[in-house]
Amino acid sequence: MASRAGAGTTPTVKRALSPRGMLGENRPTLWLAPLLAVVTLFYLYPAFEVLRYSVTNASLLDPDYEYTLETFTRVLSDPVLYKVIRTTAIFVIASIVLQLLLGLMIAVAVNRASKRRLPGMVFMRSLVLSAWVMPGVVIGIVWAIILNDADYGLANLLLGAVGLGSVQWLATPNTALMSVIIANVWRGTAFSMILQYAGLQSIPEELYEAAEVDGAGALQSFWYITLPQLRPILMINIILITISTLNTFDMILPLTGGGPGQATEVLALRTYNVIFQNFSLAGGAVLAVVMLAIAMALTLIYQRLLRSEGSL
């Protein structure tokens, strides 16, 4: 079988291609070669370059640069960075809380509807997921229109319809951050819902039946059975929301552009702006290193969770 791969070649090549050699088809080398090439060219090399640029004074406008640690100290001691980190933290934490709650609520409803064969379940699931498959930029544009304070702004029209005054959603720092969070929750809830829904479906029905026999009500079953059973998936969900929210800036550009002032400038957007608006390649690289470090830390936590859950 496998030794046929080496037929008709010179003895040395034959040994290399034999099942025990590096290139045998039972060895991973050839199977993984395309992946390794992609990883080296598009991940390892860029990661190395980002690290290298972070210890230079490189600018986008000038091909020459020198090695220095000054950029690092300058960027990390910049008070703007701490404002950006604060904004990012609020953005991430609010997104986690709201997406988990909303996702869980819809998942429970969809799960119940599918168990009871109530109509409308597939439509509901599709609608929520539609928001998730849309390009981020378009989501930003949709919400820029909805939250606009012109006459066509749906949010203020609805507030007016129930007798409330209109809000300048995108004009003041706090409401702008709230707007960005709302748009992100609109986008990301689908993902939480689908994870939670999968989790709910894997809870054995007998647990609920036993609880019912013991006289537990719906709320008690939810608190003592559903939530503990969902815990591993909720933890994984938190990590995945954190990552996707941290990497979000496509949606923010059309919605607020990071403003007003710098009120909605999150870390990813800041990194982009430092490089492509201020042309400081080195400064952006320092921020990219921070982003890389966060991604690595989250991966480690994620891997622990997967292992304890038994899917790795």
Added chain:
Amino acid sequence: MGRRAQRRVGDAMTYLVFFFALLFFGGPLLWLLSLSIRTQQEIFITSLRLIPENPTFENYTEVLYTAQFSVFLLNSLKLALAGSIGALVVSAPAAYAFSRLTFRGNKLFLIGVLGLQMISPLVVVIPLYRYFDRLNLVDSHFSTAMVYIAILVPLATWMLKGFFDGVPPALDEAAMVDGCTRFGAFRRVTLPLILPGLTSTFVLTAILAWGEFVVPYVLLSEPSLLPISIGILNFQGNYASNSTNVLAAGGVLAMLPAIATFVILQRFIVRALTSGAIKG
């Protein structure tokens, strides 16, 4: 409270959640559709009515031809197809190896691939921009598609590994006993067996590639090469706010392919998400 009454209350609560979710998720989409068929006068009426007095499709023709959206849409399609097909070609053999072969570092490698997925495409594209600039590869669909492939590969590898795990190894071993090489068994037996999984992975990566923003934003600037995500952002920046009806039509066109693909093929995607997403 009797069991039946409790069920009734539960059903009512279920539909209450559905109602508010419908409003929150469906409302903005309906409003966008409504704006996109209004004339310029009708975008400024302070009213919640959805169907305008004089519905028009002119906004769509304007955005497609005057604003070049037909070009942007075609570019997005090209990049999404190249990216997701390329990602399948690179990932399928790797995922097979992770699923079938025993070698040192198998798990460590897989975790590494998972880690790659956590990295923002922004981090990857910063040094590539300067590198491509030196090689005269900026403003090229070829180099951009390569980066698309790279950012889709981690997800594709994890998903496909899951699908390969679902095929009993006894099947490819039987083929090998019958005289197939391992590669032959992979190509003729295992790969055809995971066709639904390949479809899921292809559709999901294509949808993600359709919405990809950072990579083309940094690597492409020539207007005739831009995908829809960048085209519509530039359009929003250039258009006066009294043409929101035209912008809305652009938004509908930009989201339609992703949503249509998803709705038609959602059987594949929902399953892929529930199996693939949890793991990576």
